[in-house]
Amino acid sequence: MFHRKMIFMFGGIVAYYAILYAIAIWRPGEGLSVEQALHVLVEVPGTVLAIYLTMDLVSGERDNDTLEILFSTAVSHYATWAVRIVSISAALFITLMAMSTISYYFFAEFPYLLGGLNACIPAFFMVGATFLFSVLFRSGNAAGMLAVGLLIAILLSTEIFEETSYYLFLKPFDPPSDLDASLWINRVVLNRAGIAILGILFIFLALRRMIEREKLL
Known part of the structure; x- marks a missing residue:
């Protein structure tokens, strides 16, 4: 199932970028700024991909009648599921770094390595949130809907939180003009570390x- 999801994921990414690139060609005067490119092309799609890859992690094993087998292995269930989480995180890391690089060459010039690393943090946060939802509600669909609802709520609250240190999509390359550079770096580091710890x-x-x-079976 995971391999099939990866195929659909890459197909979706190609289609998404193709549409945006076509729009950029037809409307050259409406290009994306550095922060817009990172947000629209890497960060938000990255969180959606995180939800997509994680939502069926538990329910998929139950539907395939392999959930009980995972619990009956000699290895701790912590290690068993940690391997799956790490696998998803690694796939997201590689994908987001590739997306950031593609965005740099086709849409807007920005520090694509740092941009890709920055996008991995909110994606990892959504991996953790979706995984928790899938365990609590024993349903991949419910986990996906709740995670998407959480993401939408975060996006809708942008105007409230984007100037604070608590925003999921903090703009690392757009420091306030009245803030010292060292203080801004500290804010970004604390924000990213806090979100990673929450994940x-x-x-x-x-x-x-x-x-x-028994509550999962």
Whole structure:
């Protein structure tokens, strides 16, 4: 199932970029700024991909009648599921770095390596949130809907939080003009670290919940 999802994922990315590139050609005067390119082409699609890859992680194993087997192995369930989370995170990392590089060459020039790394943080956050939802509600569809709802709520609250240190999509390359550069770097680092820790916390809570495996079967 994961391999099939990867195929659909890459197909979706190609289609998404092709549409945006066609729009950029037809309307050359409406190009994307550095921050817009990173946000529209890498960060938001990255979080959507994170939801897509994670939502069926638990329910897919149950539907394939392999969930009980995973719990009956000699390896701790923490290690078993951690490997799956790491695999998804690694796939997202490679994908987002590639998307950031493509965006640099075809849409807008920005520090694509740092941009790709920056986009990995909100994507990892959504991996953790979606994984937790899938464990709590025992449904891939429910997990996906809740995660998408969370993402939409975050995007709708942009005007409220984008100037604070708590925004998921903090713009690292657009510091406020009245803020010292060193203070801005500290804010970005604390923001990214805090979001990554939240993602880890979500995964930990999901794994703790999995101790009661009867609720998952």
